[in-house]
Amino acid sequence: NAGVTQTPKFRVLKTGQSMTLLCAQDMNHEYMYWYRQDPGMGLRLIHYSVGEGTTAKGEVPDGYNVSRLKKQNFLLGLESAAPSQTSVYFCASTPHRGGVNEKLFFGSGTQLSVL
Amino acid sequence: AQKVTQAQTEISVVEKEDVTLDCVYETRDTTYYLFWYKQPPSGELVFLIRRNSFDEQNEISGRYSWNFQKSTSSFNFTITASQVVDSAVYFCALYPSNDYKLSFGAGTTVTVRA
Numbered sequence: 501n502a503g504v505t506q507t508p509k510f511r512v513l514k515t516g517q518s519m520t521l522l523c524a525q526d527m528n529h530e531y532m533y534w535y536r537q538d539p540g541m542g543l544r545l546i547h548y549s550v551g552e553g554t555t556a557k558g559e560v561p562d563g564y565n566v567s568r569l570k571k572q573n574f575l576l577g578l579e580s581a582a583p584s585q586t587s588v589y590f591c592a593s594t595p596h597r598g599g600v601n602e603k604l605f606f607g608s609g610t611q612l613s614v615l
Numbered sequence: 616a617q618k619v620t621q622a623q624t625e626i627s628v629v630e631k632e633d634v635t636l637d638c639v640y641e642t643r644d645t646t647y648y649l650f651w652y653k654q655p656p657s658g659e660l661v662f663l664i665r666r667n668s669f670d671e672q673n674e675i676s677g678r679y680s681w682n683f684q685k686s687t688s689s690f691n692f693t694i695t696a697s698q699v700v701d702s703a704v705y706f707c708a709l710y711p712s713n714d715y716k717l718s719f720g721a722g723t724t725v726t727v728r729a
Contacts, residue, residue, distance in 0.1 A: 531715060540624070542706060542721040550715050558716060590660065592717075603650065604717055606660040 506607035513581040521576040523591030532574040536587040617642040621720035636692045638707030646712035654704040
């Protein structure tokens with residue numbers, strides 16, 4: 501049981517390049533999230549999904565797109581990377597609402613640098 | 616809209632001192648969940664505790680204790696007899712029942728010196 505797996509763990513991009521971050525969970529969770537972490541700002545929600553085929557904007561969605569074609573995968577795309585997107589990205593998942601042990605399970609993070 | 620405020624940016628203590636981390640939250644929901652997560656230097660996020668809004672009972676787990684006061688919208692976290700391994704960034708978070716999003720505070724960096 502791997503939990504939440506993020507790939508890649510590190511990436512360096514040049515301004516204007518595109519890339520996709522993959523998040524995979526094997527716990528059959530309904531809800532999945534993408535956060536970014538910047539110094540002094542905590543974790544800010546980019547996009548989230550409450551089920552297969554659904555996505556919604558979070559707090560800082562600009563410059564990102566997401567897709568949830570399969571329940572276990574949540575992809576985060578950067579179409580044209582900018583230096584302001586240099587950050588650590590965390591994926592998280594949680595079971596359907598109301599579970600006794602409802603909490604977020606986090607991946608180990610992706611360090612992205614945009615030059 | 617919900618908001619979580621961790622006013623303390625950094626706290627530095629000497630080993631064995633107690634340290635209290637403040638967390639104040641705002642939400643219009645009457646039912647919500649509060650969390651504390653720890654992020655050690657290795658970077659992963661470690662779940663510490665979840666508290667329901669209808670359960671104001673304080674909790675103790677080893678050297679960790681939590682004081683939830685609904686009247687002041689606070690959910691403070693105390694580390695007793697701190698150790699070097701407690702050095703980390705600690706995040707408080709809020710999850711309203713009528714929303715799908717977990718909102719985090721900015722985090723408090725705790726440094727415990729030997």
